[in-house]
Amino acid sequence: MPDWLEVALRTLMAVVILFILTRILGKRQISQLSLFEYITGISIGNLAAYLSLDTDSNWVIGIVAMSVWVAVSLGIEFLQLKSKKARDILDGKPTIIMQNGKILENNMKKERITSDELLEMLRMKNVFDVSQVEFAVMDTSGELNVLLKKEHQPLTPSDINLPVTPEKFSMSVIMDGKILEDSLKRVGLNENWLNAKLEKLGTKVERIYFAQVDSQNKLYLDPYEDSINAH
Incomplete structure (x- = not known):
């Protein structure tokens, strides 16, 4: 096998394995990293690069090394969940x-x-x-x-005893010109309501890049032509 083809295949394999291991570590791994998570991320990345380029090495060894790093990281995260003292030692204190x-x-x-x-x-x-x-x-x-x-501090409704209604989560109902049916159902609406709104504005679903409905059923539209806003 030519060296360039072997490197390409090993790199593709390293990317797939790295993606799987990162997913196993969870979303916190790519958001607010602790000190050990930071070290783990760098080490796994270096191992993936080594696995891709060192054609003389056995790729299985690289996978084992990355798996061990992930296993240790998961073990430490489990320990942190169970012990406040462990969190203080590994992450430090505010x-x-x-x-x-x-x-x-x-x-x-x-x-x-x-x-x-x-x-x-x-x-x-x-x-x-x-x-x-x-x-x-x-x-x-x-x-x-x-x-x-x-x-x-900013003035809040509670400072002046102003009653407020609970705010609901805004839902995306159109993405990339496609209706998100599940999102519409979650806010108690349907495609007929959405199509009627769009027809009133003289547009169609296919022309809308993104749309969102807030707690007051107010529809925000972002068309591909950038000509319609909120209704």
Whole structure:
């Protein structure tokens, strides 16, 4: 077999195996990674590259190595689910960066965060004035979460005793010009209702790229022509 063909086949196999193993690890593996999950992702990726390009090696060995990494990662995740102490050891603990409006310099040094980095993270939370912050904590994921002082928090209906009705989840009812029948049923609607709405607007399902219905049965449309909005 030519080397280029063998490499192509091994790479294709590595991609498939990597996809399967990543699915086994779960969605958290690709969202907020813990330290060990980060290491696992890098290691499995390196092993997949090794499996693809090293034609002198036995591909079974590469699969075994990746499987062992996944098994260990799953075992550690199971241990974290069962033990708070294990979570603290493996993931660490959240660190308070600001408390009662005061920056805790020692905790900043502990996390090796500079003043510039703190200001940048606050701006990412739409906070441009440090004096507005009551409490800030750095979670184990490295994300900074901020609680504003009471006088700077947005006004909510409960603050003025305004009654509100429960908000329902908006459902996508058209994607890529195709009706999603199950989604329509979940919001108590049907194709006749949707087609009547579209006919009233002078359009058809095939012309709609994306459509969504909110809790008030308000229909949002995004056509391929970009000419219709919400109705």
